[in-house]
C-alpha cells in the first residue's frame with residue numbers, strides 16, 4: 001500500500017499530478033475551469049482550489065469547483081469539467097487517514113478535459129438510492145466508519161454502480177472497466193450483473209498496488225485502463241459514493257498515461273509498519289507551539305509566488321537575479337522594482353546540512369518526530385547567481401552531495417492556527 005510522506009497531503013499530491021500533466025501535454029494558460037475532488041480536503045470549511053490555482057500558476061479568472069463528501073467526488077468533478085466551457089483541469093487527490101494495515105492508500109490523478117481531446121466521453125449515467133451507514137465520517141472526525149454489514153454494503157455498491165452502468169448503451173462493447181475498488185474483489189462483484197469479463201476489470205484495477213485512495217482509486221484505475229486502450233476501445237468507469245449513488249461514464253479511445261501499466265507503478269521505498277503509522281501522524285498528533293520561522297498569514301500570503309513557484313526578481317538595470325525579490329539589487333544596488341523572474345525547477349546543491357533529532361526549530365519538530373532527521377540545502381542554479389535555502393525531502397539527506405541536481409516540489413512546511421503552510425522543498429533528480 002502507498003503511504004504519503006509526512007509532508008504530503010491531498011494538496012501536495014494534487015500539485016504533483018497536475019505538474020506531471022503540464023510537463024507532457026496541457027497548457028496551463030488555456031485552463032478555464034478547475035474541478036478538484038477529494039474526500040480528504042485540507043479543511044472542513046475553506047476552499048482548496050484557490051491554493052491549487054496559485055501553486056500551479058493558473059490564471060486568476062479560472063472558475064473552480066470542489067467536490068468532496070464521498071468517493072463519488074471524482075465522478076462529480078469529471079462530470080462538471082465535461083460540462084464546463086473551455087479547457088478544464090480535473091484533479092482527484094486523496095489520502096484517507098487510517099491504519100495502512102486496513103488497506104488505506106493514497107494517490108492523485110490529473111486529467112485535462114478539452115474539446116479536441118484524444119478520448120471522448122459519449123455517455124454518462126447515474127443511479128441514486130438511499131443507503132445510509134456505509135463509509136461515513138462524522139463531523140470533525142478523521143475516522144472513516146461503516147456499520148459493517150457486508151452483504152448490505154455489497155448490495156448497495158452493486159445496485160448503484162451496476163444501476164448506473166445499465167444506463168449506458170452497448171455496454172457489451174466495453175473492453176476495459178475501472179470500477180469502484182475499495183478492495184480488489186469489489187470490481188468483479190459489481191460486474192456480476194454486467195457483460196464485462198475479468199480481463200477488462202483487471203486492466204482498470206490498481207487498488208491491489210496503491211491501496212484504497214478514496215475518490216482517486218477508480219480514476220487511477222481509469223488512467224491505467226486508458227494507457228492500455230487503443231483508438232477504437234471503449235472504457236467504462238463505475239464510481240460509487242456512500243450514502244447511495246453510482247456514476248458511469250464511457251470513454252472512447254486511449255491515452256499515453258505514464259506510470260500505471262503493469263510493472264510501471266513505482267515500487268518506491270519499503271518502510272516498516274511503525275514508520276508508516278508515524279508518517280501518517282497516527283502515532284503523533286501533538287500540537288506545536290510557536291517557532292522561530294513564524295510568519296503572520298498576511299505576510300506569508302505576500303510571498304506565495306516565491307514559496308510555490310520560486311518567483312525571483314531580475315534587476316532592470318543589470319539583469320542580476322535576486323531571491324527573494326526584496327530590497328536593493330545585490331549586484332548594483334539599484335532600487336528600481338525587480339521584474340518577475342521564475343527560477344528553474346531544477347537546481348544544484350551548493351551546501352548541505354542534516355538537522356538531527358532535537359535540533360529542529362519548534363515549527364519543524366512534529367515533522368521530525370514523524371520523519372526523522374531532515375536535510376537543509378542551499379540551492380543554486382546554472383548561469384544564475386541567486387541561491388536559496390530549502391529542506392530536502394523524499395531522500396536520505398546523507399546521500400545528497402554538493403553538485404547534485406535537485407528538483408523543486410511543493411510540500412507541507414508546517415501548520416499554524418490550524419492552517420497548513422506549503423512551500424518548495426527539493427528532491428534528488430537521480
Ligand SMILES: [Zn+2]
Pocket residue numbers: 315316317318319320329330331332333334
Ligand atoms: Zn542590478
